[in-house]
Amino acid sequence: MLVKIRGMSFSRGHRPIFDNVDMDIHRGKVTAIMGPSGTGKTTLLKLIGGQLKPDAGTIYVDGHDVHRLSVKELYKLRRRLMGMLFQSGALLTDLNVFDNVAFPLREHTKLPESVIRHLVLLKLQAVGLRGARDLMPGELSGGMARRVALARAIALDPQMIMYDEPFTGQDPISMGVLVKLIHDMNDALGLTSIVVSHDVHETASISDYIYVISAGKVVEHGSPDKLKLSGSAWVKQFMNGLADGPVPFHYQAEPLLNDLMGFKS
Amino acid sequence: MSIFQKLGQFTLDAFARTGRGTQFLSQVLLGLPSVLMRPTLLIRQLFMVGVQTLLIILVAGLFVGMVLALQAYIVLVDFGAEESISLMVSLSILRELGPVFTGLLFAGRAGSALTAEIGLMKSTEQLSGMEMMAVNPMKYVIGPRFLAGVISVPLLTLIFMAIAILGGYFVATELLGLYEGVFWSQMQAKVDFYEDLVNGIIKSLVFGFVVVWISVFEGYDCVPTSEGLGQATTRSVVHGSLAVLGLDFVLTAIMFNV
Ligand SMILES: Nc1ncnc2c1ncn2[C@@H]1O[C@H](COP(=O)(O)OP(=O)(O)O)[C@@H](O)[C@H]1O
Ligand SMILES: [Mg+2]
Numbered sequence: 001m002l003v004k005i006r007g008m009s010f011s012r013g014h015r016p017i018f019d020n021v022d023m024d025i026h027r028g029k030v031t032a033i034m035g036p037s038g039t040g041k042t043t044l045l046k047l048i049g050g051q052l053k054p055d056a057g058t059i060y061v062d063g064h065d066v067h068r069l070s071v072k073e074l075y076k077l078r079r080r081l082m083g084m085l086f087q088s089g090a091l092l093t094d095l096n097v098f099d100n101v102a103f104p105l106r107e108h109t110k111l112p113e114s115v116i117r118h119l120v121l122l123k124l125q126a127v128g129l130r131g132a133r134d135l136m137p138g139e140l141s142g143g144m145a146r147r148v149a150l151a152r153a154i155a156l157d158p159q160m161i162m163y164d165e166p167f168t169g170q171d172p173i174s175m176g177v178l179v180k181l182i183h184d185m186n187d188a189l190g191l192t193s194i195v196v197s198h199d200v201h202e203t204a205s206i207s208d209y210i211y212v213i214s215a216g217k218v219v220e221h222g223s224p225d226k227l228k229l230s231g232s233a234w235v236k237q238f239m240n241g242l243a244d245g246p247v248p249f250h251y252q253a254e255p256l257l258n259d260l261m262g263f264k265s
Numbered sequence: 266m267s268i269f270q271k272l273g274q275f276t277l278d279a280f281a282r283t284g285r286g287t288q289f290l291s292q293v294l295l296g297l298p299s300v301l302m303r304p305t306l307l308i309r310q311l312f313m314v315g316v317q318t319l320l321i322i323l324v325a326g327l328f329v330g331m332v333l334a335l336q337a338y339i340v341l342v343d344f345g346a347e348e349s350i351s352l353m354v355s356l357s358i359l360r361e362l363g364p365v366f367t368g369l370l371f372a373g374r375a376g377s378a379l380t381a382e383i384g385l386m387k388s389t390e391q392l393s394g395m396e397m398m399a400v401n402p403m404k405y406v407i408g409p410r411f412l413a414g415v416i417s418v419p420l421l422t423l424i425f426m427a428i429a430i431l432g433g434y435f436v437a438t439e440l441l442g443l444y445e446g447v448f449w450s451q452m453q454a455k456v457d458f459y460e461d462l463v464n465g466i467i468k469s470l471v472f473g474f475v476v477v478w479i480s481v482f483e484g485y486d487c488v489p490t491s492e493g494l495g496q497a498t499t500r501s502v503v504h505g506s507l508a509v510l511g512l513d514f515v516l517t518a519i520m521f522n523v
Contacts, residue, residue: 046393049396049397051393051396051397075399075401076399078396078397078398078399079398079399082397083397084394084397086390086393086394086397087390088389088390090389090390090391090393090394091391091394092391092394092395093386093389093391103398103400104398104399104400107398107399107400107405108399108400149394152398156398
């Protein structure tokens with residue numbers, strides 16, 4: 001088990017985001033974390049990465065309690081283990097594609113420039129963007145930016161990659177490319193992947209295990225097949241993308257007739 | 266909310282922000298040694314700040330000096346003391362206008378740009394991204410910008426002073442017909458190196474430090490939305506300018522023993 005979360009609670013101001021959550025992320029597998037927007041999926045990744053600190057509970061990554069490490073040890077752990085793909089790609093806007101992918105190598109290794117060049121070109125080749133090495137981030141489409149970010153995330157050969165909504169806002173072709181990339185990377189490099197998403201079908205198609213979170217709790221977890229058969233009406237609505245169900249289509253309101261006729265209830 | 270609740274909220278926010286700002290500053294200062302180890306980043310930022318600010322400093326300095334010479338002439342000629350134009354120009358420039366103008370212009374031009382740039386890097390997750398790549402943004406992004414600002418403000422102030430005095434010289438000799446020798450010899454006789462120039466430079470060091478601190482902090486602390494970014498940029502200019510004016514009063518009172 002690479003990541004072990006036990007009894008974790010976290011709140012923003014007075015608003016609880018997570019309430020006593022347990023999760024396990026197994027090595028070498030693709031684990032999906034799904035839930036509606038604003039439930040705290042990005043927050044969860046930042047908690048695992050040690051950028052945020054839980055109010056209670058513990059998060060172990062590769063046996064280390066992330067929030068008890070010193071800053072130095074935490075940085076070492078990140079360097080050795082974790083890659084993260086942010087929703088926007090988070091490429092450094094003043095560096096071109098090549099330099100973005102080279103960035104972690106130049107920061108953390110003393111490799112000569114010729115070796116760095118080889119490594120960067122290989123990583124870019126893996127995401128199909130070797131030809132785009134001289135472009136600036138502003139010139140890339142959203143899908144390309146995410147692929148560059150992926151190349152950068154694997155530059156230091158991490159054991160685990162966290163993807164924050166990799167499919168959101170992608171056209172069907174880029175989406176297909178990203179789905180395939182995440183799957184292939186996981187198998188070819190023996191990575192552990194955490195995919196945060198609310199694109200149910202794409203995510204379910206590549207994941208080995210799924211956690212569905214809502215309102216600060218894990219509402220369901222299991223293999224994709226198990227989740228499709230879930231008895232919970234809420235999970236059914238979410239997994240099948242139904243407009244109405246336990247989450248009503250209408251935001252809480254007066255009955256329509258009262259509103260239209262100006263009645264006060 | 267009642268007015269008292271608002272007042273309380275405002276006070277609490279102000280204290281919380283001051284606390285965060287101080288904590289932030291200590292982190293920046295702790296990261297400075299490693300900034301010095303990698304001078305390329307620093308040099309790049311020095312260049313950026315210089316490019317952004319140099320032209321406006323030159324133009325503003327020239328005009329401030331020229332206007333001062335004119336005003337000095339109007340006042341002094343009634344007393345037959347127009348030979349002291351250079352004294353009035355140089356003393357006001359060295360003691361007050363040089364550091365203050367440069368501080369204000371810097372806050373408006375480079376300071377706002379710093380805030381916007383860092384704020385944008387925060388809202389596009391570039392700072393978080395760096396942290397996850399185990400690169401400390403305090404050392405890679407904030408530190409070089411901070412140090413570049415702190416170094417460049419005194420230098421820009423010196424440039425402002427020089428060009429303003431040249432502007433005054435030009436107006437006094439070419440326009441008002443004063444002898445060159447009189448202009449320079451009055452200055453030489455009455456302007457004191459420590460009392461006037463060094464004090465002006467000390468002021469500019471303080472202004473630079475505070476203005477740059479405010480600008481990088483506002484960017485780093487901004488709410489990562491387009492609205493939050495706009496507010497942070499405005500705050501950076503307003504607070505930076507007010508800090509310059511307020512500190513100028515304090516420093517003048519201390520330096521000239523009033
Ligand atoms: N920096 C922040 N300060 C305060 N609240 C935040 C911050 N970041 C996120 N939130 C809030 O926390 C909740 C969870 O956010 P997030 O993890 O981004 O959700 P998701 O990624 O699932 O859409 C959201 O309601 C959001 O408004
Ligand atoms: Mg999110």
